[in-house]
Structure formats: structure tokens, C-alpha cells
Amino acid sequence: MSSLAAQVAEHPRFHLLPQTHQLKALMTIIRDKNTKRSDFVFYSDRVIRLLVEEGLNYLPVVEKEVTTPMGVPFKGVSFQGRICGVSIMRAGESMEQGLRDVCTSVRIGKVLIQRDERTATPTLYYSKLPKDIADRWVLLLDPMLATGGSAIKCAEVLKEAGVKEDRILFINLICSPEGALHMLEKFPGLQIISAEVDEGMDHRKYILPGLGDFGDRYFGTED
Amino acid sequence: MLRSAGRPPWYAPDGKNYDVYMVGVAGGSASGKTSVAKRIVQALDVPWVVIVSMDSFYRKLSPEESRQAFLNNHDFDHPSSYDYNEALRCMRDLKQGKATTIPQYDFTKHAPSSESQHVYGASVVIFEGIFALYDPALLEMMDVKVFVDTDSDICLARRIKRDVTERARDPIGILQQYDRFVKPAPTMNNADVIIPRGLDNEVAIDLLIKHIQRQLDARSQAMMRPALMPETNQLRAMQTILYDATTTRDDFIFYSDRLSRLLARFSGRRLAPNVTGVTILRAGGVMEKALHSVVRPAHYGKILIVGDPTTHEPRLHYVNLPPSIGHGQVLLMDSTVVSGANALMAIRICLDHGVQQENILFMSLLATPHGVHAIQAAFPRVRVVVALLDSHISEDNLLIKAGYGIFGDRYFGTEC
Numbered sequence: 001m002s003s004l005a006a007q008v009a010e011h012p013r014f015h016l017l018p019q020t021h022q023l024k025a026l027m028t029i030i031r032d033k034n035t036k037r038s039d040f041v042f043y044s045d046r047v048i049r050l051l052v053e054e055g056l057n058y059l060p061v062v063e064k065e066v067t068t069p070m071g072v073p074f075k076g077v078s079f080q081g082r083i084c085g086v087s088i089m090r091a092g093e094s095m096e097q098g099l100r101d102v103c104t105s106v107r108i109g110k111v112l113i114q115r116d117e118r119t120a121t122p123t124l125y126y127s128k129l130p131k132d133i134a135d136r137w138v139l140l141l142d143p144m145l146a147t148g149g150s151a152i153k154c155a156e157v158l159k160e161a162g163v164k165e166d167r168i169l170f171i172n173l174i175c176s177p178e179g180a181l182h183m184l185e186k187f188p189g190l191q192i193i194s195a196e197v198d199e200g201m202d203h204r205k206y207i208l209p210g211l212g213d214f215g216d217r218y219f220g221t222e223d
Numbered sequence: 224m225l226r227s228a229g230r231p232p233w234y235a236p237d238g239k240n241y242d243v244y245m246v247g248v249a250g251g252s253a254s255g256k257t258s259v260a261k262r263i264v265q266a267l268d269v270p271w272v273v274i275v276s277m278d279s280f281y282r283k284l285s286p287e288e289s290r291q292a293f294l295n296n297h298d299f300d301h302p303s304s305y306d307y308n309e310a311l312r313c314m315r316d317l318k319q320g321k322a323t324t325i326p327q328y329d330f331t332k333h334a335p336s337s338e339s340q341h342v343y344g345a346s347v348v349i350f351e352g353i354f355a356l357y358d359p360a361l362l363e364m365m366d367v368k369v370f371v372d373t374d375s376d377i378c379l380a381r382r383i384k385r386d387v388t389e390r391a392r393d394p395i396g397i398l399q400q401y402d403r404f405v406k407p408a409p410t411m412n413n414a415d416v417i418i419p420r421g422l423d424n425e426v427a428i429d430l431l432i433k434h435i436q437r438q439l440d441a442r443s444q445a446m447m448r449p450a451l452m453p454e455t456n457q458l459r460a461m462q463t464i465l466y467d468a469t470t471t472r473d474d475f476i477f478y479s480d481r482l483s484r485l486l487a488r489f490s491g492r493r494l495a496p497n498v499t500g501v502t503i504l505r506a507g508g509v510m511e512k513a514l515h516s517v518v519r520p521a522h523y524g525k526i527l528i529v530g531d532p533t534t535h536e537p538r539l540h541y542v543n544l545p546p547s548i549g550h551g552q553v554l555l556m557d558s559t560v561v562s563g564a565n566a567l568m569a570i571r572i573c574l575d576h577g578v579q580q581e582n583i584l585f586m587s588l589l590a591t592p593h594g595v596h597a598i599q600a601a602f603p604r605v606r607v608v609v610a611l612l613d614s615h616i617s618e619d620n621l622l623i624k625a626g627y628g629i630f631g632d633r634y635f636g637t638e639c
Binding site (some may be wrong): 037038053084089092093097100104105107108109110112114125126128129130131215219220221222223 | 471472473476505508512519520521522523524525527529538540541543544545546631635636637638639
């Protein structure tokens with residue numbers, strides 16, 4: 001692991017999925033360029049499910065007592081506060097179903113950010129967010145965190161909509177150390193949940209070793 | 224002379240039927256051309272009509288001409304003031320049913336503006352301007368040519384009012400320009416129809432509209448009926464749940480997913496194994512997994528179209544289609560079809576990417592007959608499959624009157 005990657009992994013607001021053999025095997029399949037598309041979709045859906053489940057662990061809970069069918073009280077917890085998902089189009093939409101599988105009627109906002117060819121800056125093209133998003137915890141969905149350009153723009157859009165920074169959980173499969181650090185520094189409240197931290201990026205700002213263009217592989221739009 | 228002999232050509236050189244109907248509207252300055260054009264659009268009541276104003280094609284002035292223009296000494300009402308090549312380029316694109324970019328003119332600066340307007344291909348195009356019936360190549364493309372002939376006193380009064388309020392000119396300058404340059408109508412001879420008294424002449428306008436309607440009807444071929452799902456009790460029960468304003472989001476998602484699956488299965492026998500699924504976002508996106516329950520396409524495309532909040536015109540925000548899309552069948556999906564404008568735009572985009580019309584299957588949960596008709600009138604070889612038909616559109620919000628409201632808002636929880 002490079003020192004930068006180690007720095008990310010140590011960061012208190014960065015949460016790496018437990019590096020189990022299962023996760024490593026799943027990630028190996030989706031990183032393999034010879035994996036066929038149906039497998040790519042199936043196995044990345046599995047990783048996404050794990051990520052969403054992990055993300056929910058960082059939401060606050062309150063103590064709650066219930067009575068079991070045995071007539072015995074049980075001291076447990078329940079989630080405090082409401083959540084919503086926000087996916088960064090197009091690739092982030094692939095993570096919506098994973099969230100729905102866990103929270104069936106969750107509200108989901110969408111944001112489209114594209115690079116403005118003239119200025120090379122990420123620009124907001126479209127956003128549709130739940131009206132009461134300011135009162136919610138937000139699971140921000142985008143599978144790959146490379147430079148962080150779109151994710152940062154999206155977090156800004158969320159903040160403008162009144163979302164508190166420490167209520168944003170950014171969920172991704174793979175991140176570059178530069179992108180993750182940049183994002184954590186830029187938003188001192190935001191948390192990141194990721195499956196793996198990679199080594200860096202190539203000249204086109206694709207993550208290395210990475211898995212290529214997630215959206216193209218998931219939706220089958222590669223050449 | 225430029226007079227056209229008889230009817231405009233009905234067929235392109237390759238023998239293919241022209242899809243796009245083109246109307247030319249000319250007339251003296253402030254004679255009411257624009258109002259007549261707008262009235263035609265209103266009365267035709269077909270989606271996808273574009274009005275192109277010749278004002279967009281004023282040519283760039285030389286520095287001397289520009290100086291004169293600011294002194295109100297330049298003759299804008301002269302045929303040489305226009306860039307016909309540019310106009311011809313735009314109109315040729317539109318005539319072929321293609322998208323085009325139309326330049327914009329800045330009247331306060333007497334110069335073409337740096338901005339231009341992107342216009343999608345239309346089924347009817349109206350070209351209006353003082354010299355709309357001047358250029359022979361443009362005349363050649365028009366299916367009907369109209370001249371609006373209004374009394375010159377009325378024209379002058381209108382012109383003063385318009386130029387002062389809309390184009391920031393002063394009245395003295397307008398009079399000076401009018402005196403010097405406004406010409407008697409030189410292109411009236413090229414018209415098929417002359418409308419005296421402009422918009423006030425309701426009889427003439429009505430006749431004209433009926434004529435255009437007849438010609439449009441004659442052109443639209445025998446249409447295929449949409450494939451409707453059989454109206455079972457199960458379908459009606461699901462419709463009732465989705466239409467109920469008190470249905471929880473949980474149930475709304477569950478039943479719309481179920482309906483989507485049934486619809487996908489119903490379309491299933493028409494689907495090729497190598498079909499590409501294309502969803503019209505946001506709301507059509509939810510139908511992707513329903514398709515997945517019937518066939519597993521290797522490729523998915525996405526098109527994001529958003530209605531302009533004030534004009535309700537569809538705006539294209541994003542397209543991502545697989546490069547192989549032109550080779551096989553495409554299943555285009557949207558949750559709801561009201562006017563059909565979004566569907567028409569999406570179909571056009573698919574055609575632009577090389578998809579054959581007969582290879583497109585359009586699938587929707589809820590549609591108006593009007594919307595389905597619009598799709599089939601514009602693209603007779605596209606097959607349409609619909610789960611629920613509902614005919615009444617509410618005037619104030621352009622939603623289907625009973626209907627389930629805004630599908631995307633209820634599904635994604637973004638309602639007000």
C-alpha cells in the first residue's frame with residue numbers, strides 16, 4: 001500500500017469495508033477485464049449491497065426497548081433520523097437498487113454533473129432532490145472516486161440544499177487516495193465508505209489498477 | 224420569375240416521401256406574419272411544430288453599414304439584408320427532419336448574437352419573414368406559401384409599437400427608417416394564398432388551416448394501433464392503487480414495479496434476444512429492472528429529458544447510448560406519455576444514432592391516446608406498447624387528469 005493510501009486508510013472519517021476473503025474475491029472478479037457483463041453486474045451488486053449495509057452503521061441510533069414474543073423486554077436500538085439516497089448519474093444509479101433492497105421506500109434524489117469541455121470544471125446539469133433533504137442523512141452514491149471532481153460538486157449542491165456536511169456518507173466501491181483525501185479535507189464533516197483504496201490514477205484520471213469505466217461496464221456502453 | 228409551377232415537390236429525389244411539412248409566411252413589416260404563424264401552430268394542435276423567423280438570418284453588417292444602422296439609415300427591409308446560405312442550411316436540415324442550430328440576432332446591437340438556438344427536427348416547420356417567399360431554393364422546399372397582406376397604416380402603427388417596446392428604438396428613428404425603406408410587398412406573386420387583413424381575417428386563416436390539416440392527414444400513412452395490455456381485473460386493481468393519492472410510496476413502488484414487469488412480459492414476445500434497453504430518465508429508469516426480468520440485454524442506454532418548467536418544452540440534458548445501438552432492436556421505455564413530446568425527442572435521438580424506425584419498440588405504463596397518436600403520426604413504423612390508456616389532460620399542469628400524478632416524484636419521493 002502506498003503511503004498516501006495508508007494515510008487514507010488511517011483517516012478517522014474514512015471507513016474501509018472489512019477486508020475479508022469474500023470481499024477480495026468479489027473485487028477480483030469485477031476488476032478482471034475478462035469478466036463478462038452479467039457477472040460484472042451480479043458481483044458489483046453484491047459489493048454495493050455490502051457497502052450500503054456498512055454505510056448504515058454510521059447512522060446514529062437511540063436506545064429502544066421492545067417486548068419479545070416470550071413476553072420479555074429487550075433493550076435494543078433503533079435508527080434515529082431519516083435518510084435518503086442521492087445518486088450521481090449515470091454510474092451512481094447502478095447503486096440505487098442496492099439501497100432499495102435494504103430500505104424499500106427510501107427517497108432517492110438524482111444529480112447529473114458533467115465536465116464543461118471549455119473550462120474542464122464539473123458543472124451541474126440537473127438535480128432533483130427530495131424537498132425535505134435538509135432534515136435527512138444522505139447516502140451519496142457513486143461507484144468510483146477518482147479525482148473527486150463530480151463528488152465534490154455534488155456535495156456542494158447538497159450543502160446548498162441545506163444538508164449538513166456531517167450527515168453526508170459518500171459510498172463508493174473504489175477510490176483513489178488523492179481523491180479521497182481531497183474530499184475529506186474539503187468537507188471536514190463528510191464520511192467516506194469504500195471497498196478498496198487503489199494506488200493512483202493514470203493521465204486520463206482513471207483509477208489504477210481500477211476496473212475501467214464502471215458505468216460503461218455496468219450498462220454495456222463500452223466500445 | 225420565381226413563381227413556382229404548381230405544387231411543391233412531394234417526393235425527395237430518392238423517391239422517399241418527405242416527412243416534414245413546410246409553410247412559408249411572408250408579408251410586409253408588422254403585417255401580422257408572426258401572429259398568423261402562431262395561430263396556425265395553435266390550430267393544428269400537432270406536437271413538434273417549429274416557427275423559424277427570418278430575423279434570425281440577418282447577415283453580419285460591415286462596419287460602415289453598422290454605423291448607418293445605428294443612425295437608422297440602414298435598410299433592413301431589403302432582400303440583401305439576409306444570409307440566405309445560412310437560412311438554407313437550417314431549413315434543409317429541418318426539411319430532412321434533422322436537428323439544426325439557428326443563429327440569433329441581437330436587435331439592440333444590429334449584429335448576430337454569439338448565441339444560437341438548437342432546434343430538434345419537427346414534423347411541421349413554419350418559416351416567416353418579410354422575404355420568406357424570396358429565395359428560390361427556399362421556395363422550392365415549401366409545401367404551402369402564404370402572404371399576409373395588411374393595410375400599410377396598420378403595419379406602421381404596429382411597427383412603431385413593436386420596435387419601441389421589444390427592440391428599444393426611438394419613434395423618430397423608426398419613422399425615418401420606414402419612410403426611406405419600407406417597400407411595397409415584392410414577393411406576393413410567389414404565394415399560393417394571400418390573406419388580406421392579417422389575423423383579423425378569420426375565414427381565410429381557417430381555410431388555410433383546414434388545407435394544411437388535410438394535406439397532413441393525407442401524408443400520414445395508415446397507422447398501427449398501439450398494442451394494449453388486456454384489461455384484466457388484476458390490471459384495474461393495480462391501476463386503482465397507483466391512482467390513489469393516499470397510496471404509500473412503499474406500495475406505489477411495489478405495484479408500479481409489478482406493472483412494469485407485466486408490461487415487459489407482455490412485450491416480451493416482440494423482443495429480440497439482443498435488444499438494447501433505452502430508458503428515458505428520470506421516470507423511465509425504473510423500468511430497466513422490469514426488462515431484466517424478461518430478457519437480459521447486454522446493453523443499456525439512457526436519455527435524460529426534462530420539461531422546461533414554464534414552456535413545458537422538452538429539453539435534452541444527457542444521452543448515453545451504446546455504440547452498437549444501430550445494429551439491432553431497441554426497447555425504449557418511459558413511465559408516462561402525455562403530449563408525446565419526450566417520446567418523440569427520444570425516438571428521434573435513436574434514429575440519429577442509426578436505429579431503424581421498425582426496430583424501435585416503445586413501452587409505457589400510462590399514455591394518452593393523443594400522445595400515442597402523436598408518436599405514430601410522426602413515426603408510423605415505431606411499435607407502441609401501453610399498459611394503461613387515459614384520455615384527459617388537465618389544462619393547468621399538463622398531467623393526465625385522473626392519472627398517478629408525477630410518476631418520478633412519487634417513486635423517488637421528491638414530491639412537494
